Amino acid sequence: MPNDAETVSHQLLLRAGLVRQVAAGIFDYLPLGQIVKDKIERIIREEMNAIDGQEVTLPMVHPAEIWQQSGRWYEIGDDMARLKDRNGRDMCLGMTHEELIAELVSQVVTSYRQLPFVLYQIQTKFRDEPRPRAGLIRVREFTMKDAYSFDRDVAGIDAFYPRIYQSYFNIFRRCGIDVIAVESDTGMMGGTMAHEFMALTPIGEDTLLLCDNCGYKANRQIATFQKTAVAGGEAQPLVEVETPNVNTIAALADFLQIPETATAKAIFLMAEMQNNAGELYEQFVFAVIRGDMELNETKLTNAIKARRLRPATPDEIRAIGAEPGYGSPVGIQRDKVLLLVDDLIPQSTNLVAGANR
Incomplete structure (x- = not known):
């Protein structure tokens, strides 16, 4: 049994002879595994056909131009496997098929009278996952069913969504999951x-x-x-307090004998952004939240439309006039910073925060 077969499901797949690992996140389906896979695909097809889905097969290798038109050629990072053909033309392995299905429909649909309809496929995809794990749970090469509805208006989309929603429950129920x-x-x-x-x-x-x-x-x-603001009383004048060797919220609250709800937390990040010309650049992001809260990076990424986030280095933090461990939005070089403040902050008074020194 391979050392990386940590989950029971992965171990059973190997012991039963359903699959064989070729490389990290890449598997052979052996005869018994192929039988099981075929049964699952049959169930999926039956449920998709029941909601009037029509099956297609789109290519796994995509020309870069289609992804460049949508902008996602530039937005997606290392998860996309890119290559060149013998003529030097940029290509990629399909990790999803929105671009391809949109291109197909744009060429064959000429009138709204052809709508609505649903297309689906069961196709191989490849995403270069950084940490494949748990057997077939998180892999790099996988088979995926993707479906796309094309409607005349938003009302049509809203009417179809419950049907596809229920079909997924039907698929899992029939598979015993x-x-x-x-x-x-x-x-x-x-x-x-x-x-x-x-x-x-x-x-x-x-x-x-x-x-x-x-x-x-x-x-x-x-x-x-539901976030609850904590009453801090009447706003008091800004006062500086010495806090030697206190560089975390927990330590600050303990040092001053105050709850963490009475503090403000500074979080320094670098966001990879893309301008209208498709060029990538990094933006310094300064997020301020109440001390007892945690930053949700997914929400922040979506809010600023970033490709990805990483922690800012101490040198990057100092370059905007802040100090690691003692950060504050007061006194920083605002022209270098995208400042985001959680809605609890303006609802709170007399919060304790760093002074950038």
Whole structure:
């Protein structure tokens, strides 16, 4: 048994002879595994056909121009496997097919009278996952069913969404898998709403927030909650206080004998951004939240439309006039900074924060 087969599901796949690992995140499907895979695909096809889906097969190798037109050629990082053909033309392995399906429909649909319709495919995809794990749970090469509805208007989309939503429950039920649907981040796909179908397991990587009383279900990445402002009394004059060797919120609250709700936390990040010409650049981001809160990087990334975030280095922090461990928005070089402030901050008075020294 390979040392990296840490999950029971991965171990059983190998012991039963369903799959064989070729490389990290890349597997052979052996005869028994192919039988199981074929059965799953048959169930998916039956449920897609039941909502009037029409099956297509789009190529796995995509020309770069189609991705460049959407802008995602520049937005997606190392997850996309890029290559050149013998003529030096940029290509990539398909990690998703929105660009290809949009190009197809733009060429064959000439009138609104041809709408609505649903296209779907079951196709191989490749995403260069940095940390493949758990057997077939997180892989680099995988088979994916993707479906696309084309409607005349938003009302048509709204009418179709519950049908595809229910079809997914039908698929999992027929496969014997208990799932719940939760609100989720739209990610690289974009859009205004998304649901993920989650199977609860101890080896899962996501954290879900579920409310038994109201039925709210959401991935922690996008979940919203009721935030309570803490009354701090009448606003007091700005006062500097010596806090030697106190460079964390917990240490600051302990040193001053105050709750963490009476503090403001400074978080320094560098965001990879893209301008209208498709050029990449880095933007210094300064986020301010109440001391007892945690920054949700998914929400921040979406809010500023960043490609990715990374922690700012001490030198980068000092370059904007701030001091690592003692950060404050007061006195920084604002022209170099994208400053974001959580809505709890203006609702709170007399917060204790760093003084940049």
